[in-house]
Amino acid sequence: MPKRWWLRDLIYLVLFVGVVYGAWIALEYATIYWPAMRYYNRILVIMGINITMAVSLNIINGHAGQFSLGHAGFMAIGAYSAAYLTVTYFGPYVEKMTEGSAQQVVWQNILLLVAIVAGALTSAIAGYIVGLPSLRLRGDYLAIVTLGFGEIIRVLILNIEAIGAARGLTGIPAWANFFWVFFFTGLTILISHRLVSSAVGRAFLAVREDQIAAEAMGVDTTKYKVKAFIIGSCLAGVAGALYAHYTPAYLNPTMFTFIRSFEVVAMVVLGGLGSISGSILSAIVLTFLPEGLRLVKDYIPENAPEMLKRDPRMVIYSIMLIVLMRSRPQGLFGRRELWEFLPRRKDSIAKEGRDKGDSDDKLDRDSGPPVT
Amino acid sequence: METLLQNLLNGIAAGSIYALIALGYTMVYGILKLINFAHGDIFMVGSFVGFYAGGYFAAKIAPEQAGGGSPIYAALVMLISIIICGLLGYLNERVAYRPLRNAPRIASLITAIGVSFLLEYGGQFVFGPDPKFFPTLIEKHVINFGGVVTTNYQLIVLGVAIVFMALLQFIVYGTKFGRAMRAVSFNFETASLMGIPTDRVISTTFVLGSMLAAVAGILYGLSYPKIDPLMGIMPGLKAFVAAVLGGIGNVPGAVVGGLVIGIIESFVGGSDYSNYRDAIAFVILIVILLFRPSGLFGKYEPEKV
Numbered sequence: 001m002p003k004r005w006w007l008r009d010l011i012y013l014v015l016f017v018g019v020v021y022g023a024w025i026a027l028e029y030a031t032i033y034w035p036a037m038r039y040y041n042r043i044l045v046i047m048g049i050n051i052t053m054a055v056s057l058n059i060i061n062g063h064a065g066q067f068s069l070g071h072a073g074f075m076a077i078g079a080y081s082a083a084y085l086t087v088t089y090f091g092p093y094v095e096k097m098t099e100g101s102a103q104q105v106v107w108q109n110i111l112l113l114v115a116i117v118a119g120a121l122t123s124a125i126a127g128y129i130v131g132l133p134s135l136r137l138r139g140d141y142l143a144i145v146t147l148g149f150g151e152i153i154r155v156l157i158l159n160i161e162a163i164g165a166a167r168g169l170t171g172i173p174a175w176a177n178f179f180w181v182f183f184f185t186g187l188t189i190l191i192s193h194r195l196v197s198s199a200v201g202r203a204f205l206a207v208r209e210d211q212i213a214a215e216a217m218g219v220d221t222t223k224y225k226v227k228a229f230i231i232g233s234c235l236a237g238v239a240g241a242l243y244a245h246y247t248p249a250y251l252n253p254t255m256f257t258f259i260r261s262f263e264v265v266a267m268v269v270l271g272g273l274g275s276i277s278g279s280i281l282s283a284i285v286l287t288f289l290p291e292g293l294r295l296v297k298d299y300i301p302e303n304a305p306e307m308l309k310r311d312p313r314m315v316i317y318s319i320m321l322i323v324l325m326r327s328r329p330q331g332l333f334g335r336r337e338l339w340e341f342l343p344r345r346k347d348s349i350a351k352e353g354r355d356k357g358d359s360d361d362k363l364d365r366d367s368g369p370p371v372t
Numbered sequence: 373m374e375t376l377l378q379n380l381l382n383g384i385a386a387g388s389i390y391a392l393i394a395l396g397y398t399m400v401y402g403i404l405k406l407i408n409f410a411h412g413d414i415f416m417v418g419s420f421v422g423f424y425a426g427g428y429f430a431a432k433i434a435p436e437q438a439g440g441g442s443p444i445y446a447a448l449v450m451l452i453s454i455i456i457c458g459l460l461g462y463l464n465e466r467v468a469y470r471p472l473r474n475a476p477r478i479a480s481l482i483t484a485i486g487v488s489f490l491l492e493y494g495g496q497f498v499f500g501p502d503p504k505f506f507p508t509l510i511e512k513h514v515i516n517f518g519g520v521v522t523t524n525y526q527l528i529v530l531g532v533a534i535v536f537m538a539l540l541q542f543i544v545y546g547t548k549f550g551r552a553m554r555a556v557s558f559n560f561e562t563a564s565l566m567g568i569p570t571d572r573v574i575s576t577t578f579v580l581g582s583m584l585a586a587v588a589g590i591l592y593g594l595s596y597p598k599i600d601p602l603m604g605i606m607p608g609l610k611a612f613v614a615a616v617l618g619g620i621g622n623v624p625g626a627v628v629g630g631l632v633i634g635i636i637e638s639f640v641g642g643s644d645y646s647n648y649r650d651a652i653a654f655v656i657l658i659v660i661l662l663f664r665p666s667g668l669f670g671k672y673e674p675e676k677v
Contacts, residue, residue: 067478133658137661141665144657145657147609149654149658151609152651152654155650155651158647259605266482269478312497314489314493314496315493315494318487318493318494319490321486321489322467322487322490325472326468326471326483329472329479330479331479
């Protein structure tokens with residue numbers, strides 16, 4: 001460890017916050033001169049939330065190898081618990097202050113952070129509860145149980161009157177913005193990246209590769225499985241809390257069906273299970289793909305039959321998903337990170353033929369985790 | 373007592389539809405060890421084919437019976453739906469499963485989800501997103517057994533389901549193809565070494581499962597006439613839960629699981645907690661899996677190193 005590692009980290013932190021803040025300010029100014037920018041701004045924020053979701057799911061599915069299909073449920077818990085706090089307690093408190101005063105801005109951001117932390121904690125507790133059955137179940141059974149948990153969470157929310165039930169939760173203050181979303185996206189990526197090379201992350205990888213061998217080596221498999229669930233769901237809760245507070249700041253249980261979970265799973269698997277940069281890239285692609293496909297609609301002639309006037313976006317999206325998966329079953333990056341594909345410096349030692357790129361690499365690490 | 377019997381009867385009728393769908397899941401899982409997520413949507417297509425075929429017959433061939441329907445046309449509609457869904461099942465296997473046979477299992481899972489999305493959103497694109505009303509293929513009669521009210525529909529659903537389940541039982545345990553199927557599910561590689569055309573067996577399994585889903589689709593359309601392109605999701609999931617409940621890969625288990633889910637749902641739907649009807653299937657699933665991880669009839673297989 002270098003001597004002044006904290007100084008280096010501090011500089012990185014300041015740089016990171018500066019860049020995100022600068023990007024946010026630039027976008028806000030761009031919106032003033034070019035109102036259409038608002039639309040792109042929104043897509044960017046959704047993209048940030050999707051990246052957070054994909055990277056956090058990648059910890060459970062990719063690193064620890066526990067196939068979870070209930071990520072939308074954790075997002076819902078984070079979103080609803082954070083929004084409940086701001087709607088009932090924090091919102092009225094801030095509203096009493098003078099409009100636009102410095103005091104209000106400061107309190108607003110502090111309380112937003114408190115709400116996000118609260119949402120993350122509730123999600124983590126839910127993750128603990130859901131992680132418990134993973135002590136006994138594996139593979140497809142675990143997948144269907146997590147899917148079931150996600151649906152149970154949704155049905156519970158549908159029946160709790162205090163958070164709007166089927167009507168949805170309205171009146172959430174729209175405090176989240178581009179800066180906070182990308183701040184937490186960066187934080188999630190950092191946590192995930194540092195986690196892989198930590199002792200806990202190594203234990204995750206051991207559990208993924210071979211549970212019995214890991215156990216024989218003294219890894220407490222149940223403990224690490226539950227840990228993976230807690231960390232992953234906590235970060236999903238953060239994403240949910242941010243989503244709840246971003247315009248239009250409205251929540252409805254139908255936003256968190258398992259279709260949402262499937263979308264996130266598709267992002268993780270498409271990017272390559274266990275590859276952080278893969279998850280990020282495919283989250284970006286799969287967020288922009290449906291938006292970009294809006295353009296298709298403009299080319300359909302006026303006199304076309306009724307059928308063709310319907311929105312073909314999702315049809316094309318699903319076809320592309322099938323085609324992408326067929327042409328690269330191990331995901332875009334397999335299990336590797338983006339920078340491992342870059343040409344290496346001469347002084348580093350070529351390991352296991354990595355430098356050949358991915359073309360004929362039939363090594364086991366490229367084939368995705370075993371799901372048994 | 374009467375409400376008890378009533379709920380039981382409704383549950384069995386709904387459960388036999390779940391059981392028919394669950395059979396498709398359990399057969400595919402038994403052979404490929406894969407969840408066929410598109411199965412629920414094939415069930416939806418089966419229902420829509422029934423809607424269009426039934427509408428065609430009602431309007432063109434039998435105008436004097438329009439609205440009333442007749443058993444022959446109903447059987448014809450079912451046959452058309454079975455054929456089309458069988459083809460769709462074959463296509464599904466060819467497009468989403470066969471090219472990925474040697475790829476990681478997660479990849480096939482995602483292509484299956486892709487096919488499922490394609491059928492759902494394609495259904496919205498082709499059929500339109502708004503709900504449609506299934507034609508009355510057979511005239512509806514209400515039968516009253518001393519307080520317990522049933523319709524001839526429920527009896528038809530039950531009868532047809534039993535006939536097709538018996539047929540499947542015969543195919544799996546009484547024919548040469550069934551033996552090949554069981555061999556492939558027992559050990560894929562050994563079966564192919566013994567000269568069993570595994571690819572053909574797998575395709576046929578998909579076709580069989582999809583045909584049963586088509587039957588379920590028609591029966592569902594008869595019992596709950598409102599159909600829409602997303603209708604396959606929930607019954608599909610619950611049927612999958614039923615298959616897991618019975619021990620996935622186990623044919624009689626799927627039937628029992630379907631009936632259990634149907635009956636319990638019907639009791640919950642009739643109680644004060646009817647709002648939680650959609651969640652109860654999953655709660656039961658979790659409870660059972662915690663105490664019997666391989667389902668009711670599944671074999672417990674200890675992991676070997």
